[in-house]
Amino acid sequence: MRYVVIGGSGHVGTYLVPMLVRLGHEVINVSRGSRQPYEADPAWNSVKQVTANRGAEEADGSFGPKIAALQPDVVIDMICFTLDSAKHLVEALEGHVQHFISCGTIWVHGTPVEVPVTEEQPRRPFGDYGIEKEQIEAYLQLKARRDGFPATVLHPGHIVGPGWAPINPVGHIDPQVFVRLATGQPVTLPNYGLETLHHVHAEDVAQSFVKASQYWSQSIGQSFHIVSPAAVTLRGYAETVASWFGQEANLSYGPFEVLRQSISQDEAEVIWDHISRSPNCSIEKARRLIGYSPRYTSLEAVRESVNWLIAHKVIEI
Known part of the structure; x- marks a missing residue:
């Protein structure tokens, strides 16, 4: 399968991209081209690099079509931070992708009521980052349930x-x-x-994206906490x-x-x-539906x- 990873040169991508290559997939990394992976891996030699300035290209309307033109089977978006950004990309990919996986955050919950927090608890985010990520999550879940867009949201904790x-x-x-x-x-x-x-190790976050794509029928329309046990x-x-x-x-x-x-x-x-x-988040849902099994x-x-x-x-x- 062809995976397009947006922001794949970061901390999670350092592990995710080589994992996908070793599983036999074709991988295209879309980034600004200004950062090298945190750790060297020969798998990167077979990765196609595409340079993009997301903010500028979203402003002129070219970013979403640029991603769609790569003809991906799976798109993994590591760096979406606003609802407008999510909408721009989804509108370009509708009908052209088998699976879309977005990186969220456990901060969508805000202040917890019961712990460990489950994915089903009502959202009470505060602060721009948590609020924007919650809006993205709600939008993608609505698109999955109403329009059949194949979206999954993964919520990491404090990545280390x-x-x-x-x-x-x-x-x-x-x-x-x-x-x-x-x-x-x-x-x-x-x-x-x-x-x-x-906390959660970046390798375990990478694992979760692979697992979600492998168990796509169980992960579409769902959100999962991706943290340590x-x-x-x-x-x-x-x-x-x-x-x-x-x-x-x-x-x-x-x-x-x-x-x-x-x-x-x-x-x-x-x-x-x-x-x-x-x-303080539960990973029971991720364990049960996509086989998430943190190493750390x-x-x-x-x-x-x-x-x-x-x-x-x-x-x-």
Whole structure:
């Protein structure tokens, strides 16, 4: 089959594109051409590269027809962030594609009511990113059910893996938090450290796109959470990271509104984005319908990322 992957040079595409090649598929990667995969793989030698500026080409109406002209069997869209963008592409592909798989986010849920959150729970998104992704999901599900458009939406959690700084136990992306935990220095967590994060390794996200396309009849019209088997609390996460280096976590706690006064505004906003949602999502539906089977736990995925940061001297311990 011919797969067109839009945004296939990113973190997930680093694993997804070689997976598809090794399964014997023809793969076309559509990107701006400004980024190399995070890890080298000889499979990329057989991948056709198509350069596109999505924003500019959507504005002049050429992007969707350009993708349709590639005559794909399956389109995987990793980088759709607005409803207008989704509509433009879907309108060009209707009647010309066997399966369309869109990358969403677990942030479509907003604040959870019951945990673990299932795909069927009502959406209560907040923030531009979560709201736009929820609108895209609703549109694609409607197109699938009303018009027969073969759409599936996959919702990853906090993606991690080599080349990526994970969301850390404080709730932002500064990798120096891992240095502090590894060397016994004090780290302050927001509130009581019981908010949650739900990571997923990029390889497991890639696996889910392959699985969804293999089980297309069961995945069309559906949305699936793509995360590790279990979320982690900030406190448990911090204590585990410290233990990797033979340390006992030197933790203190403080109300977020007090903590934010001692850090940058950007860091405070990232922390709030994560702890206000505290994602904890079920993967039972993905296991049952498309055979999703994550290889990594949250902590295993983070540890691989941290080891990469150390090996490449992004952090020094």
